[in-house]
Amino acid sequence: MPHAIGQRWLSDNESELGIGLLSDFDARTVTLSFPATGDRRVYSKNDAPITRLTFAEGEKIRHLDDWQMQVTSIEEKNGVLVYFGTHAETGEETGLLETEIHPAIIVNKPQDRLFAGQVDRLEHFNLRYQCLQQRARLQSSELRGLNGARIGLIPHQLHIAKEAGQRYAPRLLLADEVGLGKTIEAGLILHQQLLTERAQRVLILVPEPLLHQWLVELLRRFNITAALFDKERVAEAMLDGLNPFETEQVVLCAQSLLNNKKYHEAAVEAGWDLLIVDEAHHLSWDNGKPSRSYQQVAELADETPGLLLLTATPDQLGHEGHFARLRLLDPNRFHDYQSFVNEEQSYQQVADAANALLDKELLSDDQLRLLNELISENDIEPQLKCVQDTSLADDLRDQARTELLQQLLDRHGTSRVLFRNTRAAIQGFPKRCLNISELALPSAYQTALKLNRKSDPQEQLVQALSPEQSYCELEGDSDAWLNIDPRLDWLIDTLAEVKPAKVLLICSLKRTVLQLAEALRNKTGMQVAVFHEDMSIVERDRAAAHFADDEQGAQILLCSEIGSEGRNFQFAHHLVLFDLPLNPDLLEQRIGRLDRIGQQHDIQIHLPVFAETAQLRLLQWLHQGLNAIESTLSIGKQLYDEFEQPLLDGLRLQTDAEHWQQLLNHTRQRRDELIAMLESGRDRLLEISSRGQGSAEQLVNAIAEQDDDIALTQFMLRLWDVYGVNQDEKGEQCIALMPSEGMLGGDLPTLTEEGATVTFDRSTALSREDVQFLSWDHPMVAGAVDAILGTTTGSTNVAVLKNKALPEGSYMLQVVFTLHAPAPGHLQLARFLPAEPIRLLLDKRANDLSDKVDFDQLSPQLSPIGKHTATKLVAALRQQLPPLLRTAESLAQQRAEQATAQANQLADDYFRAELDRLSALKAVNPNVRDDEIDHLQGQSILAQQALEQAQVRLESVQLIVVHHA
Numbered sequence: 001m002p003h004a005i006g007q008r009w010l011s012d013n014e015s016e017l018g019i020g021l022l023s024d025f026d027a028r029t030v031t032l033s034f035p036a037t038g039d040r041r042v043y044s045k046n047d048a049p050i051t052r053l054t055f056a057e058g059e060k061i062r063h064l065d066d067w068q069m070q071v072t073s074i075e076e077k078n079g080v081l082v083y084f085g086t087h088a089e090t091g092e093e094t095g096l097l098e099t100e101i102h103p104a105i106i107v108n109k110p111q112d113r114l115f116a117g118q119v120d121r122l123e124h125f126n127l128r129y130q131c132l133q134q135r136a137r138l139q140s141s142e143l144r145g146l147n148g149a150r151i152g153l154i155p156h157q158l159h160i161a162k163e164a165g166q167r168y169a170p171r172l173l174l175a176d177e178v179g180l181g182k183t184i185e186a187g188l189i190l191h192q193q194l195l196t197e198r199a200q201r202v203l204i205l206v207p208e209p210l211l212h213q214w215l216v217e218l219l220r221r222f223n224i225t226a227a228l229f230d231k232e233r234v235a236e237a238m239l240d241g242l243n244p245f246e247t248e249q250v251v252l253c254a255q256s257l258l259n260n261k262k263y264h265e266a267a268v269e270a271g272w273d274l275l276i277v278d279e280a281h282h283l284s285w286d287n288g289k290p291s292r293s294y295q296q297v298a299e300l301a302d303e304t305p306g307l308l309l310l311t312a313t314p315d316q317l318g319h320e321g322h323f324a325r326l327r328l329l330d331p332n333r334f335h336d337y338q339s340f341v342n343e344e345q346s347y348q349q350v351a352d353a354a355n356a357l358l359d360k361e362l363l364s365d366d367q368l369r370l371l372n373e374l375i376s377e378n379d380i381e382p383q384l385k386c387v388q389d390t391s392l393a394d395d396l397r398d399q400a401r402t403e404l405l406q407q408l409l410d411r412h413g414t415s416r417v418l419f420r421n422t423r424a425a426i427q428g429f430p431k432r433c434l435n436i437s438e439l440a441l442p443s444a445y446q447t448a449l450k451l452n453r454k455s456d457p458q459e460q461l462v463q464a465l466s467p468e469q470s471y472c473e474l475e476g477d478s479d480a481w482l483n484i485d486p487r488l489d490w491l492i493d494t495l496a497e498v499k500p501a502k503v504l505l506i507c508s509l510k511r512t513v514l515q516l517a518e519a520l521r522n523k524t525g526m527q528v529a530v531f532h533e534d535m536s537i538v539e540r541d542r543a544a545a546h547f548a549d550d551e552q553g554a555q556i557l558l559c560s561e562i563g564s565e566g567r568n569f570q571f572a573h574h575l576v577l578f579d580l581p582l583n584p585d586l587l588e589q590r591i592g593r594l595d596r597i598g599q600q601h602d603i604q605i606h607l608p609v610f611a612e613t614a615q616l617r618l619l620q621w622l623h624q625g626l627n628a629i630e631s632t633l634s635i636g637k638q639l640y641d642e643f644e645q646p647l648l649d650g651l652r653l654q655t656d657a658e659h660w661q662q663l664l665n666h667t668r669q670r671r672d673e674l675i676a677m678l679e680s681g682r683d684r685l686l687e688i689s690s691r692g693q694g695s696a697e698q699l700v701n702a703i704a705e706q707d708d709d710i711a712l713t714q715f716m717l718r719l720w721d722v723y724g725v726n727q728d729e730k731g732e733q734c735i736a737l738m739p740s741e742g743m744l745g746g747d748l749p750t751l752t753e754e755g756a757t758v759t760f761d762r763s764t765a766l767s768r769e770d771v772q773f774l775s776w777d778h779p780m781v782a783g784a785v786d787a788i789l790g791t792t793t794g795s796t797n798v799a800v801l802k803n804k805a806l807p808e809g810s811y812m813l814q815v816v817f818t819l820h821a822p823a824p825g826h827l828q829l830a831r832f833l834p835a836e837p838i839r840l841l842l843d844k845r846a847n848d849l850s851d852k853v854d855f856d857q858l859s860p861q862l863s864p865i866g867k868h869t870a871t872k873l874v875a876a877l878r879q880q881l882p883p884l885l886r887t888a889e890s891l892a893q894q895r896a897e898q899a900t901a902q903a904n905q906l907a908d909d910y911f912r913a914e915l916d917r918l919s920a921l922k923a924v925n926p927n928v929r930d931d932e933i934d935h936l937q938g939q940s941i942l943a944q945q946a947l948e949q950a951q952v953r954l955e956s957v958q959l960i961v962v963h964h965a
């Protein structure tokens with residue numbers, strides 16, 4: 001093409017310069033000036049990496065004065081093109097000289113890039129298509145947010161997470177027994193809410209000692225980076241005039257931080273989508289009065305759509321407290337304690353009906369009547385008939401039973417707001433074995449107790465349970481007890497006996513921890529780790545790590561009561577209870593440190609008690625009366641409240657042996673009674689709804705199947721190759737990755753300069769903390785897909801097809817479109833609108849070959865060609881390709897219209913069914929909140945509006961030329 005001043009050219013390598021103007025040339029060089037950036041480049045004429053910018057008929061051009069023209073014909077005058085066409089605004093016929101084209105046009109549309117000679121590599125074109133497919137898959141996956149967590153697949157957790165994670169603004173109480181994975185469930189719900197953009201701003205409040213554990217679990221298991229707020233950080237931000245809580249999206253802080261009024265106000269003002277409160281039993285409500293922490297959370301909960309409360313011991317501070325926490329979830333529903341209690345009494349009937357269905361036996365007339373009564377507003381005759389018809393296939397009858405059960409659970413009780421799984425229901429947990437060592441009460445203690453008898457009943461109790469205190473008071477030395485107390489030698493012997501096994505010791509007071517630690521060090525020289533409330537978080541974490549260290553760590557960790565909440569010490573299986581708490585729920589929290597998911601051994605609980613003392617009596621009451629040591633008990637606090645007075649009298653040794661024995665018998669009887677009642681009523685219902693009948697196992701299977709699918713591995717291996725990530729197979733299912741310089745789409749999330757080791761294998765990820773677990777949810781996968789699709793990489797290509805069956809020189813156009821509807825992320829429109837790319841293959845006569853030859857069939861037959869030849873081929877077909885592209889676009893448009901109509905139908909069906917379901921539920925189960933229904937209605941309208949705006953967008957275009965050589 002002869003050069004002429006005034007022609008417009010583009011740099012192949014520096015497209016950001018905009019459109020160049022040929023300002024000079026001679027026999028050897030060409031000079032381009034780029035008006036948009038003020039740059040100038042001189043190129044060697046022979047091999048200049050520049051491409052002439054030309055437009056074809058039907059295309060639009062922007063004039064220097066910012067108006068647009070659609071080209072109808074083209075002429076050339078002295079080597080410079082003149083375009084004729086219609087003015088977009090006035091509709092008049094007009095002409096536009098090549099020199100008058102706007103210099104700041106960014107050439108990033110695939111067709112413009114192709115015509116401007118910006119031809120990408122074949123592998124990049126293929127990768128872009130695969131990324132589009134993967135993004136579609138990702139967006140519409142039912143398992144999004146569930147499959148990517150580094151966790152073992154435990155059905156009850158996944159069931160709860162799926163149930164709640166996909167709700168709008170879930171408000172619920174996660175109340176699994178200690179150590180069954182409430183943190184994991186909350187993490188899974190949070191993960192789904194974040195990934196689907198249902199929640200973006202999240203505040204997590206936890207007891208201070210658990211801050212670090214939460215931070216680590218969120219990052220390690222879910223790749224969620226929370227910002228840890230402490231006093232210093234908050235104060236500093238406030239000094240700078242900022243609301244600290246507005247500076248981060250996911251904030252983790254100690255609930256006690258909000259005791260500062262200013263901080264609390266700032267937190268409320270900042271606004272959140274989701275609030276998570278761990279160890280929520282601390283939000284107490286005593287004698288009709290809310291505690292300070294309850295009020296703090298209530299204010300936040302009022303302003304925040306989503307709320308997750310976590311507690312293993314919901315009744316720890318009484319049933320009224322439990323009700324008060326339910327009220328935080330939904331004040332309208334839980335407004336009157338007495339009616340709540342009355343309602344709970346009716347659960348027995350519902351549970352009976354549920355049991356009848358679960359038994360899979362034929363239903364009796366009474367049972368049929370009961371079901372009809374309980375689900376009276378629906379016609380359940382067809383399902384009942386099906387259940388009773390023994391000639392039908394088992395799976396049909398099972399399905400009918402499941403439907404009935406679902407309706408029953410949906411309509412009754414707290415099943416939408418409260419989840420509680422128990423060890424008994426899940427099974428497979430190690431045993432708890434109690435080892436009691438009865439020691440003789442030292443005579444010095446006996447004397448001290450006689451001489452120093454207290455009159456105050458509370459003091460009497462303390463004295464009876466801790467005889468060492470009286471002794472120390474008399475001696476005037478608070479350490480004196482360690483010189484005579486046989487429990488110290490007993491402890492040393494126990495440690496020696498179980499060595500090298502780790503031992504966790506819990507007692508109620510910090511003072512005891514420090515004194516015992518000192519005595520152990522002095523007497524044995526052993527390493528001892530301690531953990532108490534006056535240590536900083538860093539000190540506590542260091543102590544826990546010292547204890548966890550297998551090689552050089554301490555054999556024993558001594559904890560005050562604070563160590564018994566939330567912490568993970570299941571690598572140990574010996575627990576010393578140096579004293580016993582009166583509250584059975586605290587006892588459960590203590591044992592729960594070891595009795596947790598992941599515990600591999602039976603748990604040995606060691607208990608030293610002085611014979612014939614209050615200590616022994618308390619042990620008897622907890623063990624023989626409640627059986628709260630070797631098994632878990634959800635009603636410990638309730639029983640404590642019922643028996644408090646006779647128990648305390650007994651502990652003060654004011655009752656004789658016979659009365660004491662009677663108390664033990666009564667306690668046991670009452671316990672059995674209550675448990676039987678709960679097992680058949682409230683707890684039975686909770687158990688059924690928390691475990692997810694069958695659906696939980698299906699979910700586990702679906703995730704396991706996805707784990708086994710090698711599609712992700714194949715995709716990522718290809719992606720790293722093309723992206724420029726160096727890979728080194730390390731064996732044991734691990735791959736070491738190193739970034740290279742100038743990676744295709746820039747840095748990849750979680751791949752640092754030092755590299756990263758990754759695995760696609762869940763069990764490897766579970767056993768190797770240093771290895772990243774790659775799944776469809778992992779930020780590196782989503783980040784890489786976004787990085788590729790966020791650039792123009794792979795949006796154009798020219799390839800050769802060596803196929804003798806086709807005439808030499810014939811050509812085809814492979815074009816990929818996507819369908820876009822502008823919608824907020826939380827709408828999750830991809831559920832309805834297929835995000836699958838629309839791919840078209842047209843021959844030169846515009847025949848549509850897409851259905852005859854698919855992408856994966858064609859791709860291996862294509863070979864790459866050099867850029868120079870590619871540019872020449874495009875230039876040679878410059879006038880033929882735009883009409884082909886227009887045909888492709890109109891075909892894509894037709895498909896898009898079908899897809900949008902289908903999407904509309906799907907969305908309509910979905911929202912209608914959900915609204916019907918929720919409205920029907922609301923009529924019988926007030927746990928359905930009005931705002932959930934309003935939200936669904938709003939979403940339905942938004943979805944409709946967004947679908948009306950759906951448009952196709954060209955993603956990539958490939959010219960395929962047939963060549964036989």
Ligand SMILES: Nc1ncnc2c1ncn2[C@@H]1O[C@H](COP(=O)(O)OP(=O)(O)OP(=O)(O)O)[C@@H](O)[C@H]1O
Nearest residue numbers: 151152178179180181182183184312566568596597
């Ligand atoms: N699915 C899982 N895969 C792997 N580890 C798990 C899983 N679920 C729970 N765990 C581990 O089991 C332990 C107990 O889980 P978690 O802390 O979530 O329980 P919790 O119910 O919150 O306990 P607590 O009642 O003491 O607060 C933790 O160490 C956790 O990491």
